[in-house]
Amino acid sequence: FPSHDTGAIDSSSNNYVTMVWEKISHTGTGLSEEVFSLAVRGFSKLQAQNRLSKDSILAIVDFSKSSKEKRLYVLDLKTQSMLFNSLVSHGRNSGEEYARYFSNAPNSHKSSLGFYVTKSTYQGNNGFSLRLEGLEKGFNDLAEKRAIVVHGAPYAEDPNSCRNTYLGRSFGCPAVPTSSHKKIMLS
Numbered sequence: 001f002p003s004h005d006t007g008a009i010d011s012s013s014n015n016y017v018t019m020v021w022e023k024i025s026h027t028g029t030g031l032s033e034e035v036f037s038l039a040v041r042g043f044s045k046l047q048a049q050n051r052l053s054k055d056s057i058l059a060i061v062d063f064s065k066s067s068k069e070k071r072l073y074v075l076d077l078k079t080q081s082m083l084f085n086s087l088v089s090h091g092r093n094s095g096e097e098y099a100r101y102f103s104n105a106p107n108s109h110k111s112s113l114g115f116y117v118t119k120s121t122y123q124g125n126n127g128f129s130l131r132l133e134g135l136e137k138g139f140n141d142l143a144e145k146r147a148i149v150v151h152g153a154p155y156a157e158d159p160n161s162c163r164n165t166y167l168g169r170s171f172g173c174p175a176v177p178t179s180s181h182k183k184i185m186l187s
Contacts, residue, residue, distance in 0.1 A: 017041075020080045029085040031073050035062050040077070042115050051117055051135070057187060061088055061174055063099040063111065067167035068159050072176065074187050083187050089156045089167055089175040097166035104134070104142050109171045112140035112148065121185060126151035126175075130185040148172050152181030 017040050021033055039060045046052050056078035065071040072088035075081070090099035091110040103110035114136035121130050129151040134140025140148075153175035155168020168175075176184050 020077060023080040024075060024082055027082045027085070029070065029073060029082060030065070031060065031062065031085075032064075035060060035064075043077070046115060046117070046135070053117070057083070063090060063094075063102075063113070066097050067099070067169075068097065072174070072184075074184060076187075084180065084184050086176050086180060086184060087156055087158065087167055089153065089170045089173070091172035092169035094169070094172075096169075102139075103172075104139055104146075106142060106146050108146075111172050111174070112143060112146075114139040116140060116143060118150075118185075124149070124151070126153065126173075127178075128152065128182055128185065146172060148174075150174050150176065150181075150185055152176055152178035154178055 017037055020040070021036055024031065024036065025033065039058060043058050047055065056076050058075045058077055060073045060075070062071045067090060070085045070087055072084065072086045073082065074084040076083055093109040094101050094111045099111055101110055102113050104112050112134060114134060116132040116134050119131035119133055121128060129149040131149055132143050134143035134148070151173060153168065153170065156175040157177045157179070159165070159167045
C-alpha cells in the first residue's frame with residue numbers, strides 16, 4: 001500500500017484505471033479495486049518522474065490478505081493483463097497469518113509498506129534474487145541497507161500442502177514460491 005497521497009489523477013486517467021480494472025477484475029484473483037487504484041496512481045506518479053525502468057509492469061502485494069492467499073499480483077498495464085498471481089511471504093515480526101506490523105528499521109524482521117522500484121538480479125544466499133529500492137523516506141527507504149529483496153523460498157510454497165496455518169515468514173523480504181520465482185522476477 002502507498003503510505004501517503006499518490007497525487008491527483010485527471011478524469012482521463014480515472015477512465016483508464018476503470019477500464020484496466022474491469023479487464024483485470026475478470027481474472028477472479030481477488031485484487032480489490034481500491035488497492036489496484038492506489039497502486040496505479042502511485043505507478044503513474046513514478047512514471048511521470050521517470051523513476052521506472054519498465055514502463056508497464058506493476059507488482060502489487062496486498063498485505064491486508066491472509067498469507068495463505070495469493071496476494072502478489074504482477075500486472076502488465078500495457079496489455080491490461082495479469083502476468084502472475086502468487087503467494088508471497090511477509091516478515092516474521094510483521095505477524096503470523098496476517099501482516100499487521102511494519103517497519104523500516106534494520107534487523108526488525110518486519111515488512112515495509114510503500115512503493116519500490118526493482119533494480120538488478122543477482123545470485124545470493126537465497127539463490128536468484130531481485131534487488132529492491134524503497135522510494136518512501138521513513139517507510140521503506142532503508143530496503144537496500146536491510147537487504148530486502150525478492151527471492152524464492154520453500155517456506156513460500158502452498159501452506160495447505162504441509163498443513164501449516166499460515167505461510168512461512170521471511171526477515172522482511174517478499175519471498176515467493178521457488179517453483180515460480182525466476183519467472184516472477186524476470187517479468
